[in-house]
Structures are given as C-alpha cells and as structure tokens.
Amino acid sequence: MTVLLTGGAGFIGSHTALVLLEAGHEVVIYDNLSNASRESIRRVERLTGLSIVFVEGDIRDTKTLADTFATHNIEAVIHFAGLKAVGESVSLPMAYYDNNVGGTVTLCQAMAAADVKTLVFSSSATVYAESRDMPLAESAPTGRPTNPYGTSKLMIEWLLTDLQRAEPDWSIALLRYFNPVGAHFSGQIGEDPAGAPNNLLPYITQVGVGRLPRLSVYGGDYPTRDGTGVRDYIHVMDLARGHLAALDALKARQGVQTWNLGTGHGYSVLEMIEAFERASGRPLPYDIVARRPGDVAECWANVEKAERELGWRASHGLDEIMRDAWRWQSDNPQGYRG
Ligand code: NAD
Ligand code: UDP
Numbered sequence: 502m503t504v505l506l507t508g509g510a511g512f513i514g515s516h517t518a519l520v521l522l523e524a525g526h527e528v529v530i531y532d533n534l535s536n537a538s539r540e541s542i543r544r545v546e547r548l549t550g551l552s553i554v555f556v557e558g559d560i561r562d563t564k565t566l567a568d569t570f571a572t573h574n575i576e577a578v579i580h581f582a583g584l585k586a587v588g589e590s591v592s593l594p595m596a597y598y599d600n601n602v603g604g605t606v607t608l609c610q611a612m613a614a615a616d617v618k619t620l621v622f623s624s625s626a627t628v629y630a631e632s633r634d635m636p637l638a639e640s641a642p643t644g645r646p647t648n649p650y651g652t653s654k655l656m657i658e659w660l661l662t663d664l665q666r667a668e669p670d671w672s673i674a675l676l677r678y679f680n681p682v683g684a685h686f687s688g689q690i691g692e693d694p695a696g697a698p699n700n701l702l703p704y705i706t707q708v709g710v711g712r713l714p715r716l717s718v719y720g721g722d723y724p725t726r727d728g729t730g731v732r733d734y735i736h737v738m739d740l741a742r743g744h745l746a747a748l749d750a751l752k753a754r755q756g757v758q759t760w761n762l763g764t765g766h767g768y769s770v771l772e773m774i775e776a777f778e779r780a781s782g783r784p785l786p787y788d789i790v791a792r793r794p795g796d797v798a799e800c801w802a803n804v805e806k807a808e809r810e811l812g813w814r815a816s817h818g819l820d821e822i823m824r825d826a827w828r829w830q831s832d833n834p835q836g837y838r839g
Contacts, residue, residue: 503527505575508582510537512692520741522549533559540837544689560604570615577619590650601653618671626679627651636803639759647795665757672751679733679763683822684829691829693836706830720792729770733763733801736817746813763802764815780823
C-alpha cells in the first residue's frame, strides 16, 4: 500500500521509510525540512534501491496536503511531523501548539476530505503521570506533562480519540515511544540534531567524536541502582518495525489503539556511558551535575500489550544500539552536513 509519512525525512521517519520500502510498500514523505535534510531521503533510496516520493510541505498547509492526497493513492498516514525539543517548548509554547496540535487538526481534516482514515501517531511515554510503579503499562494514568511539548502530545491523543468517537470508521494507533536511539546498521542514516543535542545518546556520541568536550550527567542522587536516571532505550530499527506492525494490526481493527514501543528494560546513564566506551573503545569524559528540572528517576515500558497484539518485540540490545549509533556518528561526524 502507499503510506504517507509526515515528518518522514527526520530521525524516526527515515528509518521507518526504509522498513516500509523493504516490506514492499510505497512511501510518500511529506516534510517541511524544518528539522531534517533531503539527504536522509536520498540515503534511504540508495540503501533500498527504491524511490520515495518527496513533497516539501507543511502539515498546516491545507492546499498542499489536499494536492498530495489527490495526486497519490494514499491509504494510510504515519504522522511523525512535529517539534520535539522539550526546553524550547517552554519558551515557545504557541509554536509547539500551533505546529503539533494545529498541524494535526489540519492533517486530519485533509485526510477526512480524501477519505483516508488510517492513522498511526507518534506519541510519547511523556504522557504518563509520574509514577514509582515501573514498568508503565498503557493502562497507567496519563498526567499533566511538565512542558508544552508533552502537553501537545497528550492533547493530540485526546483530539484523535474524540475524532474516532465521532467518526467510528477511523482506525488510529497511538504509539507511545520510550527512548528512541541508535541508527541503521549501515551507519548511513541516523539522528542528526540541529545544535547541541538535548537527548543523552546523541550527546554521548558527539562527545565521543570530539564535537563536544564533556557530558554532564544530570543527577547522581536519584533513588536508582547507581544514582543516575534510568530509561528504556529502544533501537530505532525496532521502533520502525513497530510502525509496520501497527499498520498491519490496524487493518483488522477500527477504533483507537494505544501501544507502548519500548524494550521493557531500563538502563542508567552510567550504564549507557559504559556501553558507549565498550562499543567505541574510547573513554567518555563526564561530570555528575545537578538534576535536570522535570526529569523523573526511572521510566521503562511494559511491552506485553504490543507483544500480544502486534506480534512485535524489540530485538536489538544495548550493545547493538551503541555499535550502530557510534558507526553513524563516527562515519558522519557532522551528521548529514558532513
Ligand atoms: P525529527 O525532528 O527528526 O522529525 C520530525 C520531522 O518533522 C522533521 O523532519 C521535521 O522537519 C518535520 N516537521 C516538523 N514540523 C513540521 C511541519 N509543520 N510540517 C511538516 N513537517 C514538519 O524527530 P524524530 O525524533 O524523528 O521524532 C518523530 C516524532 O516522534 C515526533 O512527533 C516526536 O515528537 C515523536 N517522538 C520522538 C521521540 C524521540 O526521542 N526522538 C520520543 C517520543 C516521541
Ligand atoms: N541525560 C544526561 N545528560 C544529558 C542528557 C540526558 O544525564 O546531556 C540524562 C537524563 O537526565 C535522563 C536520561 O539521560 O536521565 C535520558 O535523557 P533524554 O533527554 O535522552 O530522554 P528523556 O529524559 O526524555 O527520557
């Protein structure tokens, strides 16, 4: 089938495009390139030997969306497009609500007009309420996110749920990602943050490659096994396969389905540093500093529902994550600009 990937030139979208192409689907990428480059698309084409239709457009642009649906025989949409920097969202809340929430409303209206009613949405574990009970299952309560980025994800989950309630012929998957990391094993595509990375793994690899001097470990006094924060890091190729599984599962179900995409295991920041040192053979300079505001001590997924209903589970472990992340960063020290 032909699948439209909004934000498909970005980190998770480009890996998912590759997995969809390899599974025999046609891919249309719709991206405004605000946080991505066309080079990721070219590389996916080169890796697969297959071509992608690329539309440079904004999800808030009704006309370009309508033209795209009219031109291509799109049957389903995977909606990655959005702004995702937590700190920036605190200073630019309107930009985040406009782009993420407003953009999703416009996209859904364009889908309805084109009679395309299968949608997979990139949500996040950030929607869960803070909890000491790990792992988090999909039935765990959602909370009041501490930043506009997280709030925008929860608002989108709500608006999609209301849409499907009003129009029951929609099939919608809310995929709550835990911590997507790593890269395609070729080292040709990967995560390429603009400016200094906010997330741990690109920060580690950029220190490793000499772009940044040292890592700051945010907090050494959490109630965890070594005092540093624990997260569920999932290889982006496993995550990409999860989208394929969700699309397949939606064929058999109408309604709104929520699935966690994680591994079910948590690793601490210090364990991540050790894994990086094993993969790269380099020491990683770091300092333990104050906690980052808004961070929780621990967060990892209960993945039983995804395993049961999607027939999917993450298969790449921490050492593969680090090996692939390091291959991408060391082969492309400046990302796609290098
Ligand atoms: P990314 O920034 O690499 O990809 C997002 C893409 O959307 C970019 O290519 C960007 O150019 C595009 N985009 C942004 N606004 C747009 C607009 N208005 N119109 C068209 N295109 C637009 O981010 P990613 O890490 O690949 O994340 C993809 C999705 O997954 C996002 O919605 C993000 O919030 C969500 N998510 C990411 C993580 C993570 O840690 N990476 C975790 C949970 C959820
Ligand atoms: N972290 C860190 N230094 C950094 C970035 C992150 O110590 O430069 C820690 C952070 O406190 C958390 C973990 O690494 O415990 C994962 O952070 P990230 O921002 O990647 O993901 P999130 O906090 O959104 O789960």
